[in-house]
Amino acid sequence: MVNRNLIREFDVTEADWEAAVGTALLDETAWLEAEDVNLNTIVEGKIVRMDDEFVVIDVGYKSEGLVPREEWQADEENEEEPEPQIGDTVRVLVEEIEDVVGRHDDRGMLVLSKRKAETIEKWMAVMDNVHEGDVVTGTVLRKIKGGLLVDIGVNVFLPASQVDIRRPHDIGEYVDKEIQCIVLKIDEQRRNIVVSRRSLIENERAAKKSELLKVLEVGQLRKGVVKNIADFGAFVDLGGIDGLLHITDMSWGRIGHPSEMVKIDQELEVAVLHIDYEKEKIALGLKQKEASPWDNVSTKYPVGSRIKGTVVNVMSYGAFVKLEDGIEGLVHISEMSWTKRISHPSEMVNIDDEVEVVVLGINEEKQEISLGMKQTQKNPWDKVAEAYPPGAMVTGKVRNLTNYGAFIEIEEGIDGLLHVSDMSWTRKVSHPSEVVEKGQEVHCKVLSVDQDRRRIALGVKQMDDDPWATDIPNRYQPGQLISGEVTKITNFGVFVGLEDGLEGLLHISELADHKVENPEEVCKVGDVLEVKVLRVDIDERKIGLSRKRVEWAEGEGDEPTTEATSNMSSADLKGGIGADSGPLFKSASAAEPTAEADAPAADAPADEPADQPADAS
DSSP states (O other): OOOHHHHHTTTOOHHHHHHHHTTOSOSOOGGGTOSSTTSSOEEEEEEEEEOSSEEEEEOSSSSOEEEEGGGGSOOSSSOOOOOOOTTOEEEEEEEEOTTOSSOOOTTSOEEEEHHHHHHHHHHHHHHHHOOTTOEEEEEEEEEETTEEEEESSSEEEEEGGGSOSSOOSOGGGGTTOEEEEEEEEEETTTTEEEEEHHHHHHHHHHHHHHHHHHHOOTTOEEEEEEEEEETTEEEEEOSSSEEEEEGGGTOSSOOSOGGGTOOTTOEEEEEEEEEETTTTEEEEESGGGSOOTTTTHHHHSOTTOEEEEEEEEEETTEEEEEEETTEEEEEEGGGSOSSOOOSSGGGTOOTTOEEEEEEEEEETTTTEEEEESGGGSOOGGGGHHHHSOTTOEEEEEEEEEETTEEEEEEETTEEEEEEGGGSOSSOOOSSGGGTOOTTOEEEEEEEEEETTTTEEEEESGGGSOOTTTTHHHHHOOTTOEEEEEEEEEETTEEEEEEETTEEEEEEGGGSOSSOOSOGGGTOOTTOEEEEEEEEEETTTTEEEEESTTTTSOTTTTOSOOHHHHHTOOTGGGOOBSSOSOSOSSOOTTTSOOOHHHHSOOTTSOTTOOSOOOOOOO
16 A cells, blocks of 8 residues: 555665554545446435434445545544534545445445545545645654654655755654655655755745855855854855854954854844855954954053953963953963972962063964963062172072972072082982982082072082091091092992092002902902091091001002003092092102103003003093
């Protein structure tokens, strides 16, 4: 009965169609082709009598016919008719006659149908006047699975996908409304008609679009209706073609979502910003109807002016402050405080906070304004030089440690650097953690203040006298025998700890009477050695030691031998901590010549340079 291919194309099952349309038409299709005109034909008859169940109609045949009385009652597809009256003339379909196999009345009467006759005549009337591609008008009867049932004289199917250009949220809103559609398909044999409202709208819009594109120009103001809203903007129907009103073109101010500015079906006047005739795309603007607040922004907010604004956004690198609608400036995190160490701007401000700022710079081309918060307050560094002059004693806490020193917080936001070289006169400090720890309170002396670069140099060792000036030279004399522990071994010698932090260098040539290739063959770290002081260099803060001379008589060979001096550069003779340049001893060529010095080193190549690296550490 139903054209399955046609109906399934629009996602409607045969059962759904029959449930929607019912059996208003004959299941048999032979009524148009019947040879016996008395069977399956529509005839006129007169009501001769009736009871509660049937109406008896005389159609001029040898037998009268019966029509169920319920066919005069209203249902979903038929309006209620006046009650049948004896003598009324009605048109009915002859469904069964005597001697024909099939459904037959027990009293030998014809089986007739008034309702089917009406339906068939309606269908024939529609087929005479309606063709594929025609525009028809009808009333939406109800919503069925997959679409709508529309009455255009007969019931036709409007698929949900063909209701509108943009599928509505609920197609049920069209029920009881009169609509126009275009006929897509007619199956005369199966008596199915499929219509489309969308195709009709698209055809109308195509015609309007063509006309509109001929007269549309950039800069025009046009009225349109908001048809759809997305996160990035709104689509506005200009009357045949949609234009995109992007969120950035809705307002000079900040917008979180387009729905804050426009609503569905709202009528707007918009400016045409751009037309792509090839792709038929139109860019629209709402804010362009008004002058840009960035016009003359330098006059309104000159650099250096102090103004108030509202925080509208907080990012990891700073905060955006609204000065007026459409004008926002950035307060970079580095411009929020003179002294506080800020990890995130939220430590200083929150959204909707009112803040006072200073205009630092304006880029009108990029529409950017740089703002500062700290500039509204006095810079504490302006008084640092006065508060902490060189030589002043200060107390602070260790805030941070680096490889080269410790940062000491003197007051909130004011740090000084205690360099590793300024921690001890005698101790060789490789890392500040050997001397101080984070959070520790320390006493320091201010060494210098660089106010422009905001740097303060601090020292701990400067709080005491330099032991190299008096104490060390008095306690360590050339020729003196002392004991010390091996602290480090290098390829050129051994460092021996003499006291807390003070070291002397025992060069490889002074380890033993025989030639030593590897110092570790003679001693190990931690060994306690007895050594003789060869020389104390106050300027370079180095002490030179010898192990092989321990047994020598006093004054015997106190100067380094030719073998020693010929294999040692000035860098080799550092023998302690502190600076990394300068000789501990004079070279043999500058010293008093000796018999040993006059002879070349037996194991040194003639072309080998005298200088050897002294400290690999």
